[in-house]
Amino acid sequence: MKQLSCEQAKQIDMVDYLASLNHHPQKIHNEDYWYISPLRQERTASFKINRKLSVWFDFGTGKGGDLIDFGTCYHNCSVSDLLKKLTKYKKQALSFHPPTEFGRVMVSTPRIAGENKENSEPKIVVLATRDLCANDLVAYLGKRQIPPEIANRYCREVDFSLYGKQYTVIGFPNKAGGYELRSEYFKGSSSPKDITLIDNKSEQIAVFEGFFSFLSFCTINKNQTAPLANNLILNSLSFLDKSRDLLEKYLRVHLLLDRDAAGINSTQRALNWNRDKYIDRSEFYGGHKDLNDWLIHDRTSLQQSQRLGRKL
Template sequence: MERTEIDAMRQIPLADFLTRLGHEPVRRSGNELWYIAPYRSERTPSFRVNVAKQLWYDFGLGKGGDIFTLAGEFVRSEDFMEQVKFIAGTANMPMPVLEVSKPTFLTKPSEPTFEGVEAAPLFRSPLTDYLSERGISYAVASRYCCRVNYGVRGKRYFAVGFPNVTGGYEIRSRFFKGCVPPKDVTLVKMENSSADVCSIFEGFMDFLSAATLGLETGNCLVLNSVANVGKAMRYLDGYGRIDCYLDRDEAGRQTLETLKEHYGERVCDRSALYDGCKDLNEYLQLTTKKRNGQ
């Protein structure tokens, strides 16, 4: 493939590329466009496009890059030729003659820089008010979460933090959803619970919802992203039963099937509990409103 053809693809504005795929930004801040992640399910926009640098970053997955790596997320392939084929089809460009397997001058993904990250106890604050609005009590939140103070480009922020096994944090506030890397799963060993059962949750809001509802019957593993299902398996092999409280969407169903293929009948789908809801937290919020007569 000639370099000019690669350059032509690289010069396609990411916003135009996403528009062709049916995705529009939900807000703009300076040179940054924020989207609901276009290739996975989420509620809070955590997918950013820098229009000046023409780079994207997904705070939910902790991944980013240029138009080629973005195409790779859509086709779920790291094969450069598959990415080129997808871009050509989306942009209505002719498929170029493939002579070189991969260029050597791909732009390095742009990583967000979290400055001065500090973890502190989660005391009552607007953060716990936010969790309360989602049905999660202060008693539960303070047991498993912390407050993370951090800086980005010289400005200070704070959020609810949920630590993972390699020292990173999932962070949430009313205005932001992201991850202080490294991205990984979280394993919570519950006291007085069955050592033979592990409950799996997609995100920590669902885990906190389960704890609020008293559903934690064994140890708990939070994926923090369905992309982490492979990382989760090294912790699951020893359990006789794996209870899955995954989102009732395509990504959740695919994750459930992946686990069933690996663990067979040990996997139990518990999502019927919140049938009619997208996830366990939505079910908790509805249950709380009914209890309060709202």
């Protein structure tokens, strides 16, 4: 069989190709297939393939592209070597789809030579924001055990568009004007991606990986008369090292990162910077993947903690 060209390779169905690599979707919503990222370690699916457009996007890194972009990154190889692999894949007849599917044309966005690949990807466009009030979002907060009054203090209800469709989700703003976007069926972020700093004029700071852990912290300590510390929500572990200069200004840095491999490794790295300044607080939710997971599964423990005045 003659080696595939790039255009022929892009006609391979990405969902089927990932299945051949033993990566399977965690959930499917219309044309969107959500995966635990095959490009990095994570616990919550934030890698999406739009099967209709035949493109992918990794919300944890902000990168995406077509099958060629994915394959060269996944296999850490050149385009030429990838085409050899894909030719072998097609020859094995695992699955191959022509550019039309059930009479619909598969759309591929043309790319100009030298154009920034990230800028050519479909973008989330925030359309409007307001106080949280949508019933389905309030119900979702309830499932995550976050009181609406606490969520409304820090979050917004956000309308945004993606792939020509409009969605309404919970939005958590960062300091650069972007949002972390969540609902029961969506996880993403709008550009620019950045940290969120809650300044309570404290000499100590608590560091969270995601905003649901931060909201859980607020829920656990909701009866406090004064804020315990400033709060830094990274919104991505990649911002931990970039935030080191900020963290060094504090007397104490309390680490409440996720307890998956990436979170544990990041916590250990920060402890190695200065064990007198950086303190691992994740033992509070030991046995759970993060603080929100503890809150969801240990409501009884939370009620006992609040009666005893126990706080993080």
